Amino acid sequence: MTLINSKSRPKSPPTSALTWLRRNLFSTWYNSLLTLVSLWIVYLGGRGLLVWMFSQAQWTVLQANLRLFLVGRFPIDQIWRVWLVALIIVAVASFTAGIMQPHRRLAVGAGIVTACGLGIISLVKGQLSDVIWVLAMGGITILNLRLGPWSKARLPRSLLTRGLPILWFLTFFAVLWLLSGGLGLSSIETNIWQGLLLTVLTAVISIALSFPIGVLLALGRRSSLPVIRTLSVFYIEVVRGLPLIGILFIAGVMLPLILPSQVQLDSVLRAICGLTLFSAAYLAENVRGGLQSVPQGQTEAAKALGLNPVLVLGLVVLPQALRSVIPAIVGQFIGLFKDTSLLSIIGLVELTGISRSILAQPRFIGRHGEVYLFIGLLYWLFCYLMSMGSRRLERQLEGK
């Protein structure tokens, strides 16, 4: 069955703005009325917000506390380590992007982001070293977006296929070392990790860990072995029936009470466990839906070729199943990123938590609007980036 290439449809002639307005917003009398009413509502709401933003809001709370929002109470003389972490991640990510599918828009985007970074630094009257770090990140991104395709052409494919995952693996450990210290760097307690740093760290680790666990649970639920299936179903249904806050309480508060006092689990680790185990249960159901959507004929063809059940799953069924549930899975991850805000209730001071402690300062009492607008923007930014990444991933896979 041939697919009709949607790009081969003839493009409609370009329309002028007036024609577009007439066709989309004012096509009939009731549409015109609705348009006017909607515009009026937007104006009412927007006017209030804009007036407040430019006259009554006091933005000094952001200016004075930007460092707190971003890295909490990280020792000031060690902040270069956080900058280095950001630089490493940006470098490896842009290199990976360069190898996978470089787009000129990415380089332009990198330039814009760098410019924004410099703008923000000037607004908060930052230091020269901050400027240098931001410029370095921007420069490395653009460099790697070129370096990626260059290496793809020069280096053998097997080196890249094996090397990239190893690179990310090493990056993970480098980041952990830089953030927690030891081996030459002054060590930093995990409860010093605060603000956006903690949010991103816990979210990324929980997302990365919940994925394989979720896939295993989904496979377990479809297993023909009754013990495995029952255990998987039990786990999924119990976890799905509890609110995340409950699970975080169990992990964060109850667990230390139950365990003998010699066993001291780090609080951040407990929180990550709670988030991971919660997310894995929901992920399992998403993946199971994807597994069910793969036609039976695929499994039959794979079996007929002599592939054993593991190969059938790994080479034929899972790749197709996962591709079909990318939207659901990414949606899950976006939710998980924002769910990290609940960690503030079990004593971890991530972005929401540090906002509350900032608002408790006498100087900034009552500045809820500014602060929550700001962190809302930060949450939105990261979630939107994940969304965009997911769309690109889907488009890349759909080319097949």
Place this chain on the structure above:
Amino acid sequence: MTEPNPIIMATDVHKWYDAFHVLQGVNLTVERQEVVVLMGPSGSGKSTFIRTLNALEDYQQGQITIAGMELAQDLGNIEAIRQDVGMVFQQFNLFPHLTVLQNITLAPIWVRRWPRAKAEAVAMQLLERVDILEQADKYPGQLSGGQQQRVAIARALAMQPKIMLFDEPTSALDPEMVKEVLVVMRSLAESGMTMVVVTHEVGFAREVAHRILLMDQGMVVEEATPAQFFQNPQEDRTKLFLSQIL
């Protein structure tokens, strides 16, 4: 040349789907390099039977032996047998997330453990044999039905099987593409492959088959050479069937 023991031996095979007796004592013996065609109305059990030959369906009673190995419940045994039995499906069942070349080299690399270079060389030869060499880097979704089925045939042949099973290979194709697939199947038969084909294509059966079996309601009604089958059918059921399709 044919050796003393047949390559496929199915004796008194019975299968039930719950209470429904879908295979009622089917017997089939296939010699090496023989082309056997199974014909019959829908629901006769011919697809079910051909799928028991590579253990895609199980059976409750009887015995099936493929190339000297008995089809048992043992897992290791099943995969060893499937490596020697290639299958082509009505719905092609190509892997949509892999290119044509990757579809063909998947099993040889992962099951026969061939190095990639060898698998790709064999794959290219097969693509040339089924006449779609230029499509090697395309994805199945970009090919026509006839092209996809030819890729499916190449994919099965890449494992260098002793037997090829065809389950209504042309039934899902537009009429103008049926011929290109039958041409490939015919040349495969002429090269000496043992084939068991479930089909409605009378022309193919008449010209290529060594033996034709008519199945109805889970039983083999008649078994004869093409000449005998079409010109001088013995059973009434066969005569009825022929009057409907010819």
